[in-house]
Amino acid sequence: MSLIALGTVAIDNIKTSDGEKRGLLGGSASHFSMSARFFTKVFLSGIIGSDFPEKYKQLFRQKKIDTTAIVVKPGKTFEWDGEYKKENYNSAITLKTELGVITEYKPKLTKEQKNIAHVFLANLDPGSQLAFLNEMNSPKLIGLDSMNLWITNNRPELLKLIRKAHIYFVNDGEARLLTDEHNLLKAAKVLKALGPKIIILKKGEHGVIVFGDNCQFAFPAYPVEHVVDPTGAGDTFAGGVMGYLSKAGRVNEKTLRQAVLYATTIASFNVEGFGLANTSALTAHQVEGRLKQLINFIDPKK
Amino acid sequence: MSLIALGTVAIDNIKTSDGEKRGLLGGSASHFSMSARFFTKVFLSGIIGSDFPEKYKQLFRQKKIDTTAIVVKPGKTFEWDGEYKKENYNSAITLKTELGVITEYKPKLTKEQKNIAHVFLANLDPGSQLAFLNEMNSPKLIGLDSMNLWITNNRPELLKLIRKAHIYFVNDGEARLLTDEHNLLKAAKVLKALGPKIIILKKGEHGVIVFGDNCQFAFPAYPVEHVVDPTGAGDTFAGGVMGYLSKAGRVNEKTLRQAVLYATTIASFNVEGFGLANTSALTAHQVEGRLKQLINFIDPKK
Numbered sequence A, B: 001m002s003l004i005a006l007g008t009v010a011i012d013n014i015k016t017s018d019g020e021k022r023g024l025l026g027g028s029a030s031h032f033s034m035s036a037r038f039f040t041k042v043f044l045s046g047i048i049g050s051d052f053p054e055k056y057k058q059l060f061r062q063k064k065i066d067t068t069a070i071v072v073k074p075g076k077t078f079e080w081d082g083e084y085k086k087e088n089y090n091s092a093i094t095l096k097t098e099l100g101v102i103t104e105y106k107p108k109l110t111k112e113q114k115n116i117a118h119v120f121l122a123n124l125d126p127g128s129q130l131a132f133l134n135e136m137n138s139p140k141l142i143g144l145d146s147m148n149l150w151i152t153n154n155r156p157e158l159l160k161l162i163r164k165a166h167i168y169f170v171n172d173g174e175a176r177l178l179t180d181e182h183n184l185l186k187a188a189k190v191l192k193a194l195g196p197k198i199i200i201l202k203k204g205e206h207g208v209i210v211f212g213d214n215c216q217f218a219f220p221a222y223p224v225e226h227v228v229d230p231t232g233a234g235d236t237f238a239g240g241v242m243g244y245l246s247k248a249g250r251v252n253e254k255t256l257r258q259a260v261l262y263a264t265t266i267a268s269f270n271v272e273g274f275g276l277a278n279t280s281a282l283t284a285h286q287v288e289g290r291l292k293q294l295i296n297f298i299d300p301k302k
Helices: A028-036 A054-062 A100-104 A126-135 A148-153 A155-164 A172-179 A184-193 A233-248 A253-271 A277-281 A284-298 B028-036 B054-062 B100-104 B126-135 B148-153 B155-164 B172-179 B184-193 B233-248 B253-271 B277-281 B284-298
Strands: A003-006 A010-016 A019-026 A042-049 A065-073 A079-085 A088-098 A118-121 A141-145 A167-171 A198-202 A208-211 A216-219 B003-006 B010-016 B019-026 B042-049 B065-073 B079-085 B088-098 B118-121 B141-145 B167-171 B198-202 B208-211 B216-219
Touching (some): A003 A028, A003 A126, A003 A233, A019 A028, A028 A233, A028 A253, A042 A100, A054 A065, A065 A100, A118 A126, A118 A233, A141 A155, A141 A233, A148 A155, A148 A172, A167 A233, A198 A233, A216 A253, A216 B284, A233 A253, A253 A277, A284 B216, B003 B028, B003 B126, B019 B028, B028 B042, B028 B233, B028 B277, B054 B065, B065 B100, B118 B233, B141 B233, B148 B155, B167 B172, B172 B184, B172 B198, B184 B198, B198 B233, B216 B253, B253 B284
Parallel strands (some): A003 A042, A003 A118, A042 A065, A118 A141, A141 A167, A167 A198, B003 B118, B042 B065, B118 B141, B141 B167
Antiparallel strands (some): A010 A019, A079 A088, A208 A216, B079 B088, B208 B216
């Protein structure tokens, strides 16, 4: 089944200990779709300015990502300058943010797109996420991601979204900020009580804990010796989960575990290169190869 | 096969958000042996003062832990006052340390004890660890633990020990301090190059990564919703690993994975109670029950 995602499509300027790259294609929706494409047909929504490079439109086309729901407005594409310090690859330092046209987003969806059953709301302001969700005709599966900024500044709107979501993707810091619970299991319980049947708690290099309907499980991350740029790792991960579940057509413990394993695998490629460099060049064969390595790495029954 | 461990036997006064307990039996060797006892005959070495409570001697006897290699000196038993803040159960705040007789330790081992094939050097000053190891007759398997204090203050002696050890138990902070490498995989490579065939890298609530001879694997921790007192979790974990390996009689990927799973399980009981309260009351049946839950929790093939 197909999948539609709303999120940012951005220009990223990124500094890590491996150097500095300017003018990269970035944004939560870009990373998400570059991962979800391995499993299903992905439609992307978001907003870009008239300055958006043609080569990046081409890249989406090449990867069979449908961009017809992306709104184009005169002006500047959202641009983000970020830096990562070696001591803490788990959190980015924002050097500069140029919003450009991003605040003008209004959903522009065809009838066909409004009927897509699987929806992902990648990180974006909760107002836009709600407006987009309201356009959709009774989606079967809604995944949601957010960030610290919206937890602090737009809590009521975010809580409304969390109530509507089936799967909430949240990292450890966000879970603690949102619930005021330090213990992650307690925090996850509080989050589940807010609405979502499934909480996917991301811990970066420490892996993931999933709190499902009648199941709980945890996997370590794939061991990456050289992290080049962690930007978009969470979006790539979410793309793997939502993409796999859309392909599977049903959400149960089995498909959820599989989805998280694939997602962990693709996210590990993401952090080994700048921006989308690795995930856009990645083949399904490479994904399968590393998935086997990951399972071998974490298998308690081996 | 039997196992002999050197370490501290202490009186602990511990403050956590669950309250304050004074006069607890603690120390690295106590926690280690209370866990290793599930798998093998454990001999304990260390030093206590003449004030050491009779009830704790009885506890060791009840649990079939051999204490004949413990040295008793006139004076005070090593005493530690520690506190844990809710925000960071991974590291203790030392409020007070009374060394007592601990600096007077000199190994006092019978001929039989010197021939024990499996040796564990629990956290203690590297000088005592070396003195003890020199008394042993060509042990087959040497496990080593240490702490930040000795990495900073006794590095040359500690490096000598690491060279002799087959398995080095180290937490993430210690690994980074010792190697000056932030990435844990790189740090583990540096540590392996120092001598040990196996590095067991402990990450507290985030589980463990094992770097073996021809294998690497990682397991998440068992999910504990209410951590009461993390004191001795690392020693309990090491006791599970060394105890299981001693029982198995050989170290290979299979036995190592099993050992780490048992160790993870027993350590989870340890943190759910003050001091040795839980691990001393624990039954093999309870361990097996939770081990099954753990495997279910982390199984990628389920």
